[in-house]
Amino acid sequence: MEISPILKSLRKNPVAALLIAAQVALTLAILANVLFIVSDRIATMSMPSGIDEPNVFTFASQDIGEGRNPIDGTLADLDAVRAIPGVIAAATQIGIPMGQSGWQTGVTLKAEEKVEGPERLAALYMVDERMLDVYGMQLLEGRTFNAEEVIAWKTGDQPKPPVVILNKALSQKLFPDGSALGRMINITGDPGEPAQQVVGVVDTIASPWPRSQNPDRVVFVPFRPSGSTNFIVRTEPGELDRVMAAIEEALFKVDRNRIVDGIRDFKTTRARAFEGDRAMAVLLAAIALALLAVTAFGIVGQVSFWVTQRTKQIGTRRALGARRSDILRYFQLENALIVLLGIAVGCTLAMAINGALVKYLSFGALPLSWLPIGALVVLVLGQLAVLGPALRATRIAPAIATRTA
Amino acid sequence: MSGKRTFPTGRLRRLMWGNTATNASRERATPTSEDMTTYYLKLALLALKRTPALSSLMVLAIALGLATAMTAFTVLYRMSNNPIPQKSDVLYAVQLDAWSPERPFDRTDNLPPDQLTHGDSRRLMALDDGYRKTGMWRSSVVVVPENTKVRPRNAPTRIVAPDFFAMFDAPFLHGQAWTAEQEARAERVVVISRELAERVFNKSDVVGDRIYLDDEQFQIVGVLDTWKLIPLFYDVTNNVLNETEDVFLPFSVGTGKEKAFHGSVNCWQPPGEGFKGLIDSECIMTQFWVELPDRGARERYQALLDAYVAEQRKAGRFKRPDNQRVVAVMPWLEQNEVIPRDTRMFVGIGAAFLLVCLLNATGLLLAKFLRKSGEIGLRRALGASKREVFNQHLVESGLIGACGAIAGLILTWSGLLAIRALIPEYQEIAQLDIWLFAGLFATALIGAVAAGAYPAWRACQVMPASQLKAH
Amino acid sequence: MLTMKSLKKIYRTALVETHALRDFSLTVNSGEFVAVTGPSGSGKTTFLNIAGLLEEHTEGQYTLDGINVSGMSDDQRSSLRNQKIGFIFQSFNLIADLDLYDNVDVPLRYRGMPKAERKQRIEQALTRVGLGSRLHHYPAELSGGQQQRVAIARALAGSPKLLLADEPTGNLDTVMARGVMELLEEINGQGTTIIMVTHDLELARRAGRHVHMVDGQVVDIAETDFSSLRAA
Structure with missing residues (x-):
């Protein structure tokens, strides 16, 4: 034609x-x-969260009044949660992937070095010795925290740990040429030589802010938030709904003078983030x-x-x-x-x-x-x-x- | 003139054709525009009925384009809402720049930090300058009801100075703000929302009653009526679509009770230990607003800020160049990019889509009108002027536009429902108001008439002679 | 009624210049019935278009009912057309979407007549052509002859001085054609000037005057004995 x-x-x-x-x-x-x-x-x-999404949920617990000792109270709460059938692991936490609230800190490698831009920022997660079980993560190098390294933490405390664990993305960002294991970094902004030693590297885990410029960099510190704080629970497959339904009652058995709210499975957390x-x-x-x-x-x-x-x-x-x-x-x-x-x-x-x-x-x-x-x-x-x-x-x-x- | 002749029926033939010599020379009366508009509307309706497929296609296209653009625009418009029109010119956010000497807080525009340190808020509130002002932050308290069967709940809380209520026109239903003396003595007094009062006490007039907050009893001094500020401009570090808080506590009480900072705490150097260390650090965590009734006041307050910064410099703070300022409500919202970039993008895409739909309507109208060129030529031969043909077709376009507007309204409404379903916090944002409603109609009509202008012009160019040719 | 002096009409395209009318002169008096004949391409249609103010002539002078129409604006021409001229076409050219009433209404609308007067004229015009009982029928429901009658009613409703007919019986069978022709003669008998273009010589001979065109010029004008035709 x-x-x-x-x-x-x-x-x-x-x-x-x-x-x-x-x-x-x-x-x-x-x-x-x-x-x-x-x-x-x-x-x-x-975007991957890096955690065992189908079996993880979170909630917040808040003590009312000057009743119990926050540190002991939290330990008692954790024991009660772990005792619920179907629970694999539970911890108090600051920092849940895609949770949209948490801590962020600058990371430097040398004394007097300045955190210039967002590329040196990382999410800070407070975890205890059960971190791998709680999130369902893989350890790539080194070790996780020992129970002795984990310190109880209350609002207002400045987290200045001697040891830290990095996720893969942060490790590669800070040490593109080799292993991060044993290296010293500064996450506190304190002057002087870096004081935090890297003892382990875990696989991919997302930060609380998936829409930020650095959604994938996380540093873990060995603290157990205590008193009024957030919890994360991982259950056996298929047990999530049952455990979520039982959580409030289990905690009220420990102490009635409290508020338990924000009980939310990870699916919801992810949906809210996006x-x-x-x-x-x-x-x-x-x-x-x-x-x-x-x-x-x-x-x-x-x-x-x-x-x-x-x-x-x-x-x-x-x-x-x-x-x-x-x-x-x-x-x-x-x-x-x-x-x-x-x-x-x-x-x-x-x-x-x-x-x-x-x-x-x-x-x-x-x-x-x-x-x-x-x-x-x-x-x-x-x-x-x-x-x-x-x-x-x-x-x-x-x-x-x-x-x- | 429009001389009216009567036709006695008995002499019909004679009158009709016999006396044309005397009558045909009369002037042609100008058709009244009303008459003709009615006629054009009748013809347009007929045309609509004769080509139902093509017509509904155009109506649907215009409706879809309109609905998309209007849905997006509604969100933008509601987001750009002036939350406090009566005072938006006298309320100012205060910005100081005590950020790191090494680097600016804002690396692109060197804007000062979006919050103040707790210390700066305290000191600015203490100045005896005669202006209404308040430092503030968002927190939460546990409300413990009298009835022990009802579980305690967290209530969103704002820690403010007593000037807050008058500054932001908070609507008192009962009682009033606490006094400056009560503030200074950190008395356990509270202003609560009507919603909280009704939830806890089942009534709203609870002034003088006591309420348990966290672990202490507070005396209720005021109850606020339902209060909407969209967006919630006084604190942009939190979600600006939040509702106004349920509990308002004195600044001194919030500080003394170490109420947590909800929103953001931003540090360029590590703070000291505990709450005390935090509120005396260089970390920023409080908002600060001042009411400056006129330009003179604004200038005086700026001078006051300059003096404050100079004095603080002596104490080794404020190591950055002068960058203290006051910003009025609307520029403040602008500066903090309260309107999500997605919304702006959505509006742009919606407008482009509307343009496609109008182009589409233009093409279809052109086809539709030219298909009738036989009829148009005939009308021209029978004496229709170009303008009359043009107007007739413009009315037809307008009618399609009006139908498109009605269909578009329904679709816009569905679009807003969809947005509310997709983003629950847009309940208040995805709402049509009377102005949007009017704008929608105007846009549809103007758009359709614009889309119809070229086809109508082409229609009136049809030569009358084209009819005479015997096929 | 109509005077054309040395009219020229030239159609120009990039390559060709066509002289559709060359030095065309014709006078038609009030009350005449003029038939225009000629072979295809002789300029009949061009003549009719110019006479009916549908097209402008290139050169020469054209006076219609004492008004010099040369150089008139499109609007003035539309208005003049509307007042003074009625058209009847070979293919009727009724608007299929409109019923008979609305079809006849079209020219009256553009004249801006009050509603009552329009109604009266339309009903009378349609009654006059024998279709008074079918005001709200549509053209498609009528025979060809009836459709042409509607067209005639439409032309007459505005009381034109001049009726221009282009092969008015071209699409009709003999019986219907005769009826339409008789109607035209009757109208002419009541004083309306008619110019009819046709290639039917027999029809042309029935008119009062017969103008024959070849190559855009008048070559022959034959007066017909009007009274004898009437008698027949």
Whole structure:
């Protein structure tokens, strides 16, 4: 099929074709950006926490009044929780992956070194000797804390431990060339030589802030938060709901003068952390679908009109020997040409929109690979949309040519 | 003129065709615009009915575009809400820069820290400058009900100076704020919300009653009526979609009882041990607001801050260049980027989508109008002017726009429901108000008429002669 | 009624210049029934378009009912068309979406008549052509002859001085054609000037005057004995 007669006919009556091309261009530009953002959000949402997600839950306990000794009280609470059937491990904690609250500290390697930017910040998790069991993590190197190293901690205490454990990401950040084991680091900001020795490295575990610039760096310190604090519990598979239901009663047996709240499985914690991302992904995906539908139906409507308008012309072509497939191909090719023009403009526009998102809203740069994907989508969309009207055009009888309208 | 002739039926023929010589030269009356608008509306409705598929396609496209843009815009608009319009020009957040001498708090714009140290808040409150002012922080207390069967619960709490209530127009239902003397003596007094009062006491007028908070009895001096501030601008380190707190405690009491800092505590050097070490450290953890009624007051207060910083420098603090300032409510929200970047992006995408939908409508209207070019040519031949043809088609576009607006309203409403379902804390944000409602209609009509302008112009260019050709 | 002096109409495209009318002159008096004939491409349609103010002429002078229409704006032409001229087309050109009442209403609307007067005129015009009982039928429900009658009613409802008919019987069978022709003659008999373009010589001979065109010029004008036609 010759392209030049199609081009000539388009050039003669350009506005309708340009409208479709403009629509395709904008559609592509929006689509590429939306798909990119949605896939980025999905990637963020599926970020690994590094813990045994299906079997972990957390809650907060708060003592009322000046009743019991916070340190002994917490030990009693922990014993009570561990005694619930189905519990593998329990601990008080500061720092739960994706929990969105916790501590963050600067980490340095030398005296007088300054923490310049977020790249030297890490989440600080307070854990006890059961840390591997509680989170369901893997130890990569060295050891975990001994029971003797774990110190009770109350609000207001400054955590200045002699030993720390790093997660893999922080270890690689601080010591890209070798093992972190035995190395000294400073996590307190105190002047002088670093005073914390690395005794172990654990596998991936996420920080409480998955949307921050350093979502994956964690330093563990051997403290047992006591008194009013947060707990983390890991259960046998399938026991989670039962243990969660039993937790309040177990703790009230230890001491009634308390508040137990925020009992939350990790699934909920994760969902809360990514609530905004999920909402945005759902809304943008809906927009993308609506956008494709609007553009497709727009093309169907306009091409239908062209078919009506060209009835006589098509009949004449048929009378002059054009096959049905020639008519079909004419419309398909015409649509492809228009869509290609739209794609050319749309790619530029997509980069411009992304440029604005990067510049004003500090979104990520659109990888160029999204453009051909978007282009392919609109091209296929255009072809599908034109198919119906074009097939109708092929059914125009050649006899139309000899008839008066 | 529109001379009215009567036709006696008995002489019908004669009158109709016989006396044209005397009557045909009369002036053509200008159609009244009302008449014609009604006529155009009738024709537009007819056109809508004759092409139901194409018409509903356009209505749906406009509705979808409109709903997307409006849903996004509603969130943006509600987020950009001025929470306290009557006072947003006189309330100022105070910013001091006692941050690390090594590096700025804000590496891009060198903004001062977003909070003050507890010590700076204390000292600024102690200044005898005559302005209403308050340092504050968010915390929580355990509310222990009288009825022992009801379990104790945490209540969101704000630690404030007594000026807080007058500054932020807190609506007292009963009682009033505690006095400066009570503040100074750290008396166990409290202002609570109506909701908390009703929850604990089953009534709202509980002024003078006592309430157990944590481990102590407090005397209730005031009850606030339901109080919404959207966004909750006075503390941007917490979620600005939080509701106003249920419990308000004196600053001196909160400090004495070592109430925890909810929000953020940010340090550039390690604090000392315990609560005492923390509140005397350089860590920032309190918000500070001042009410400055006019420009003169603002200048005087700035001078006062400058003097305060100079004096503190003598004590070895404030090692960074002068960067103390006061910021009014709306700039404060702007500066702290209270509107999530996702919302802005969503609005941009929504607007672009609306544009696609309008382009789509333009294309379809063009097709629709040109399909009727036979009728248009005929109307032209029968004496319709270009303007009349143009107007007729603009009315048709407008009608489609109006239908799109109605459908779009329903879709916007569903979109907002979806947002509320997806993000529960947007309950108050994803709401239509009368202005948004009006804006939605105006946008739809203007958009549809704009989309219809070119097709209508093309329609009125149809040559009347095209009709005369015998096919 | 209508005077055309040395009219020229030239259609220009990039390559071709077509002289559709060259030095065309014609005078039609009030009350005349003029038939215009000529072979395809002789300029009949162009003449009718110009006479009906649907197109502008390139050169020359055209006076309609004492008004020089040369150089008039589009709006003035529309208005003049609306007041003075009624059209009847070969293919009727009724608006399929409108019923008979609304079809006849179209030109009256643009004249801005009060509703009561429009109603009266429409009903009378349709009654006049024998369709008074079918005000709210649609064109598709009528025969060709009836459709052309509606078109005539539409042309007459505005009391035009000049009726322009383009092959008014071209799409009709002989019986229907005769009916339409008789209706036109009757209208003419009541004083309305009619110019009818046709290629049917027999029809042309029934008109009061017969103008024959070739290559955009008048080549022959034959007066017909009006009274004898009437008698027939």
